[in-house]
Amino acid sequence: MFKILKYSFFDLVRSRWSYVYFLFYLALASVLLFLNHDLSKAVITLMNVIIVLVPLIGTIFGVMYYYNSKEFTELLLAQPIKRSSIFLGQYFGVAVSLSLSLLLGIGIPFLLYGLFESDAIWDFSLLLLTGVFLTFIFTAIAFNISLSNENKIKGFGYAVMMWLFLAVIYDGLFLLSLVMFEDYPLDKLSLIGTMLNPVDLSRTLILLKLDISALLGYTGAVFKQFFGTNVGLFLSIGVLCIWVIVPVLRIVAKAKKKDF
Amino acid sequence: MIRIENLHKRFQKNRVLSGVNLNIRDKGIYAILGPNGSGKTTLIKSILGMVLPNMGEINVLGSNNKGDWTYREKIDYLPQIANFPSNLKVQELIHMIKDLRGASSNRDQELIELFAVESFLDKKIGNLSGGTKQKVNIILAFMFDSPILILDEPTTGLDPVSLIHLKELIQKEKAKGKTILITSHIMSFVEEVSDEIVFLLEGNIHFKGTISELKEKTKEENFEKAIAQILIRKDV
Numbered sequence: 001m002f003k004i005l006k007y008s009f010f011d012l013v014r015s016r017w018s019y020v021y022f023l024f025y026l027a028l029a030s031v032l033l034f035l036n037h038d039l040s041k042a043v044i045t046l047m048n049v050i051i052v053l054v055p056l057i058g059t060i061f062g063v064m065y066y067y068n069s070k071e072f073t074e075l076l077l078a079q080p081i082k083r084s085s086i087f088l089g090q091y092f093g094v095a096v097s098l099s100l101s102l103l104l105g106i107g108i109p110f111l112l113y114g115l116f117e118s119d120a121i122w123d124f125s126l127l128l129l130t131g132v133f134l135t136f137i138f139t140a141i142a143f144n145i146s147l148s149n150e151n152k153i154k155g156f157g158y159a160v161m162m163w164l165f166l167a168v169i170y171d172g173l174f175l176l177s178l179v180m181f182e183d184y185p186l187d188k189l190s191l192i193g194t195m196l197n198p199v200d201l202s203r204t205l206i207l208l209k210l211d212i213s214a215l216l217g218y219t220g221a222v223f224k225q226f227f228g229t230n231v232g233l234f235l236s237i238g239v240l241c242i243w244v245i246v247p248v249l250r251i252v253a254k255a256k257k258k259d260f
Numbered sequence: 261m262i263r264i265e266n267l268h269k270r271f272q273k274n275r276v277l278s279g280v281n282l283n284i285r286d287k288g289i290y291a292i293l294g295p296n297g298s299g300k301t302t303l304i305k306s307i308l309g310m311v312l313p314n315m316g317e318i319n320v321l322g323s324n325n326k327g328d329w330t331y332r333e334k335i336d337y338l339p340q341i342a343n344f345p346s347n348l349k350v351q352e353l354i355h356m357i358k359d360l361r362g363a364s365s366n367r368d369q370e371l372i373e374l375f376a377v378e379s380f381l382d383k384k385i386g387n388l389s390g391g392t393k394q395k396v397n398i399i400l401a402f403m404f405d406s407p408i409l410i411l412d413e414p415t416t417g418l419d420p421v422s423l424i425h426l427k428e429l430i431q432k433e434k435a436k437g438k439t440i441l442i443t444s445h446i447m448s449f450v451e452e453v454s455d456e457i458v459f460l461l462e463g464n465i466h467f468k469g470t471i472s473e474l475k476e477k478t479k480e481e482n483f484e485k486a487i488a489q490i491l492i493r494k495d496v
Contacts, residue, residue, distance in 0.1 A: 071343030078337040
């Protein structure tokens with residue numbers, strides 16, 4: 001698996017899009033710091049961007065990489081290599097290279113700005129951690145979708161719809177249901193609702209850490225009240241881990257049964 | 261070498277292979293022929309474990325290929341469409357496949373010279389022409405000395421000189437005592453290189469034997485016409 005990972009990774013690292021992605025974050029973080037002069041505020045703004053953009057890029061890259069390397073995958077399948085190694089290697093290759101673009105793109109400006117002297121370092125680290133989690137989750141989901149769809153256009157369509165649903169529509173529906181059922185106790189429902197969406201979960205996780213009650217919203221407040229800050233943190237990280245593990249296991253299962 | 265028993269494969273509603281029995285015991289060159297969609301590539305991919313059969317067994321060199329992957333060390337495969345990661349250079353791809361197979365091979369230099377691709381070694385694969393890609397494809401397939409060699413449409417996009425080299429190469433491999441499976445639509449190529457032909461039609465083997473046996477059976481002097489005869493009569 002590590003050989004495939006290595007080659008997928010280097011293949012991607014040299015592609016133009018990795019640089020575009022890296023430079024975008026570099027520019028974004030630099031501009032934010034330049035305009036804000038405040039690390040904590042920059043972290044909040046970055047969070048809002050990362051939470052929507054990272055899933056989108058993870059999804060698109062994952063689907064694109066899978067379909068583009070299809071013939072190459074066939075070549076690998078004819079070699080004496082285990083099937084699961086091929087797909088896991090490719091998946092980790094994509095996820096790791098995207099994470100690296102994110103980490104370097106945002107990390108470098110913050111480091112130059114003097115992150116280590118600031119007390120925002122933990123908030124910042126958590127932001128990067130969730131960014132990496134979201135990359136791994138959405139790349140894995142993208143691989144799942146493309147493994148299940150032979151048709152490229154269909155695969156792309158489903159993947160983008162999945163992103164749209166989790167990043168935008170889900171929140172709307174969630175809010176709507178909270179408003180409609182406001183006469184009932186909704187604590188548990190909203191907790192479960194948050195856990196079921198990695199985007200929401202990441203947002204809550206960061207806001208919990210940043211401790212900005214104004215932005216916390218209803219679910220965040222319930223979260224905090226229910227678990228307290230620390231338990232809440234560990235719990236949400238745990239759930240994010242599950243969000244990575246389940247799709248990855250499905251990649252392995254799906255790859256084993258597929259014809260090429 | 262390769263034994264296939266009662267192989268069935270269906271893609272959704274489309275029955276591609278229905279009960280194929282094939283036993284390849286000896287060394288030599290076997291051509292798998294058949295019209296488009298007769299299941300040639302599916303048969304080859306089943307042998308390689310890329311397509312998972314609905315029913316039936318495949319034994320390669322004495323071991324069942326289901327759920328196993330180590331037997332592929334004994335097979336070299338030339339896929340039909342040569343499309344490799346476009347960011348890699350030719351040299352890197354060759355190096356990578358060697359690394360992935362974990363086998364040492366010195367034959368790549370010889371093959372690179374034979375097909376005259378030295379000047380492309382530092383070029384990215386995405387920038388190569390179709391014919392050059394096919395040459396790289398051939399180099400990758402012939403690089404290792406495995407006892408079984410499977411070639412899916414090896415002649416695609418090759419110029420006449422390379423075609424001659426390819427034919428010589430195939431004969432050389434045969435002399436080494438390998439079992440070689442070839443699919444091709446170019447009948448003159450098949451007639452020239454193959455020892456035996458396996459004719460697939462609608463997911464079944466309709467004829468297996470030498471070319472002279474086929475000609476005798478169909479009472480045709482011309483190989484191409486003999487093949488056409490099977491297609492028309494379907495009962496040979």
